[in-house]
Structure formats: C-alpha cells, structure tokens
Amino acid sequence: MINTPYQKYQQTQLQTASPAQLLLMLYDGAIRFVRLGIAGIEEQDYEKANTYLCKTQAVIHELMAALNYDYPIAKTLEQVYEYMLYRLINSNLKKNSAPAQEVLSYLLELREAWDTASKSLNKNSEQQA
Template sequence: MNNLAKKYRNVQHSTTDKGGVLLLLHDGILRELRKAQEAFSEPHGGELSLLKAQMGVVELDRTLNFEAGPELADSLHNLYLHMLWVMSEALEKRDALGLAPVIKMLGELREAWSVACTETRQAKRAV
C-alpha cells in the first residue's frame, strides 16, 4: 500500500465513530479471508492473510461488552470462537472452500451491524 493510501486510511479510522470502526474491521477481515482463499493454491500462500483475519476476529471478540448485553455478547463470543476454529482447520488442510462459511457469517454480521449503525445515526439526528 502506498504512503498516500496509508495516510487516507489513518484519517478514515481516526474520524469514524465506533460503529464505523466496527464495520471497517469487518471489511478488513473479509478482505484478508478472500486473499487467503486465493493464495491457498500456492505453497505457504495465504498464511499471513489468514493470520490477519484471525487477529481481526480476536479483536472483535475483545470488544464485546458482556455487561451491556450478556446474551448477545455470549452468542457472538461463541460464534467468534467457532470462526477461529474453522479458520485453523482450513489452514491445516489448505482448504480455500473451508473459509467460505466464515466469509458468509462475517458478511451477514457486517450487514447487521451496518443496519444497526444506520438506525442509530438516524435516531441521533432525530433528537
């Protein structure tokens, strides 16, 4: 990534609300998962991308607020653990298709968060 793109991304991250940062994190994880899928055909290909995706999922897990919504946080925690396990299995077997369920789940979560963020922003504007 060139220097200008890095600067833009840093500004984007520093000026985005919490919901926007969450969406950016989902986007980054999905991007790395797709890169890993494509690179699995090469020897040792995709390992770095998959590691980045796993680190992103760990970060999602770290942001869970068990006090604000214990049931939701517990469900998401278990889902994130499952995703990490599936990613590890896919890496061990070098199975690009094995990442498809994680990509699907994360895409659906990202869409749900996007809707929630939009509704929250609209509610704040209405006040």
C-alpha cells in the same frame, strides 16, 4: 512512521471514525483477508493462504476484544467468533477452502447486520435531535 499522503489519510480516518465505523472497518478487513486466503488455497499458494488466514484470525481476535459484556449478545458473538477461528485454523491446516468460505459467509452477514444497526441508530439519533 507515516510517509505517504494515503497513509496520512488512513490514519486520520481511523482517528475520526465512530465506534460503529471502526467495527465496520474491522469486518471489511476480515472479509478482504479471508477472500485472499481462499484465493491462496485455490491457487495452491499456501504461503499466501497462511498469511491471509492468519490476518483474518487477528482481526477476529480484535472483534472479540471489542465485545462489551454488559450486553447479553456479547457472549453469543464470542461463541460465533470462536467458531470462526476454529474453522479458519481448520481451513489453513487442511488447505481446504470450504471452512474459510463458511467463515466468509458469516462475516458478510454480521457486517450487514452491524451496518443496518448503525444506520438505524444514526437515523434514530437524527430524529431525536
């Protein structure tokens, strides 16, 4: 149930977002969660680390579910996502932030690539209109 104006705003934002915007939102969430997980490890707050690294894994599972296998890159992205899940699990089990830091770097690069592709696609669409 949506109670606050902020929750209503978020719901509207999700319902009106383009597929590219939704993808970027997923990346933003994963980046935020992995950073919080890393902070939990560094603070030795392992409950916090576990919570946020698991949330990161859930977002990556959503990214995997969104893959369109009509395009050859989907198989490559699936392998990258699988590797990130492996590293997050490793980070969480060993309470070592290095694997999570590695995942963070991949998420940041992928988010930037998707953002660039989205802007390029929008620019081309505007030029054709």
